[in-house]
Amino acid sequence: MGAFRQNIAVDIGSSNIRICVERKGIVVEEPSVVAVRKQTGEVVAIGRKAKNMEGKTDRDVTMVRPISRGAISEYTVTVNMVGYFLDEAVKNPIRRLIRPDIVTAVHCDITNVGRRATERALREAGAGRIFFVDAPLAAAVGANLDVSAPNGKMVVSIGAEITDIAVISYDGIVAAASVPVGGRSFDEAIKTYFKKEYKMIIGDQTAERIKNDYACVYRDVRVQPFDVSAFELSGRLPVDRPIRPDELIRTLSDVAMPVVEGISRVLEMTPPELVSDIYQRGITLTGGGARLAGLDVFISKGTGIDTITADNPHKCVVNGCMKILNSMSNERKNELMNN
Template identity: 40%
Template sequence: MAAATDIGIDLGTASILVYAKGKGIVLKEPSVVAYDKDSDKVKAIGEEARQMIGRTPGNIMAIRPLRQGVISDYVITEKMLRYFIQKSMGRRGFRKPRIVICVPSGVTDVERRAVEEATYQAGAREVTIVEEPIAAAIGAGIDITKPCGNMIVDIGGGTTDIAVISLGGIVVSSSIRIAGDNFNEAIIRYVRKNHGLFIGEQTAEAVKIKIGTAYQQPELMTMDIKGRNVVTGLPKTVTLTSEEIREALVDTVSQIVEAVHSVLEKTPPELAADVSERGIVLTGGGALLDGLEEVISERTGINTMTAENPASVVALGTGEYVEIMADFERR
């Protein structure tokens, strides 16, 4: 990767991160596009568009063109990619960049081709696709080229990718469409059912970050939230506790733990022994949920830790992937 115009993109359901060679992460924005149906034009992209979610007039829609790690709106994804590529390359973007972009490990060939095609359309000279768990492992500082088993659980916004990696490849993996967004949905459902209050996605996200937990905590945390009363339709404030949020998230967290368990069951014995010795590494924004490490450790009996800056590791790994694999192949 000689040229300075080589970039790695973590194309996430919730946010997009761009890594530039020699500069680190140059851009992190929500993967949201505000779109005007009447004039057929894109109004805003990224953070500006995210602030419009749930607050737009009828003709403007704030959409996430990626659903569960997969392109659900091709044209808009391409526009969004083009915008982020240009923004991250700045003025000197006259040479088309070589782009490494990552996809969840469970995507089909058709979905993979759609990502590749959209990246070319957005202005790439060359496109390399890398699977998310591999990028996550590289970004977390694991040497994936050794003949040794490492287990990565990458919890994004739309998908959770679980994989055991050895010798630069994925040996066993599973990709489930349950992740950070499902935590938010579970909180929204719980608050509506137990408090008779409608809240939006942004409020749920704030609750998850501030008092969300997957494991019983010694002391209760509380948070006041505002929403709309289901019965009267008027604004109302309620106080939520961290224990309530744990209860709200129990099912979603269990599904992730079950998936980790089933990948361990399919792992060859030698690699399983490596994993139990080295532990499980959590990456992705969803890994920031308090108490997730404890729940996975307790259910699997394997030490579980979260990578440093878990939300950025996939982008970092995507940026370093080409060099690492080139070295590996030259050996």
């Protein structure tokens, strides 16, 4: 029976959920948000539909982000969300009969309790056999790094709330650390900057748009001035304020600094031969947070090591998970299940 099961990769992040189906590619890429009615717990909308409702619904509807810092914080909502998107990904009702093999990635510092909760949630959402991969390993495979080669490679995977830093050699993680910084930390810093500097209140979505479309964390990477329209603390009407990208550099680099420090700590834990490989080969950035303009230059200057951002960095984890699962024989899967 196992040999007939479909292979599916699921990356359940604190900002986005992505599902990749064997031979089809990524079929789901949606915000990991669920709109829930407070009184009854009834699910009103899931994913993009829920995100679009944000700030526009009556007070009885609340937006739940069921994953935080890489772990499940709202169990039932997670099961609903994953089950809903698995149904979207595999329209065939046979999924309920022959449950798919599912691989998912977990952050370096996940606890046993966290891992068991993820396993149980996936099972309830319809998974058959479940396999875990360390997120940095999945990210490295998704970034097309040769993980099995006997040399050191460093992957820094920057999500919405967590950054995983890892050195990989011989298919395994040699040294790793997680830093509680991600794309959302930059959004928060931008909100604080506008409040302190201009007494302006901007929302989460505006902050994220400023970061994604106009800001940079290293000088001269982006130079085009832009306008931000928002309410002033004391005013009743929105005002337009012209902003230069370089004003935000100090704020954003303060947020990014712990990533550079984390990289140094991981290098200290790494055997010297592998460290010299990393100096030669450079650091690879993955994760949606790595798309912040100039972050590769910032990390390169901060560490003295060449740094490049992988193609489609936000898709590396799910693509890597899929490749890993597709490369496993049914015997290998059974072996892993029996361990």
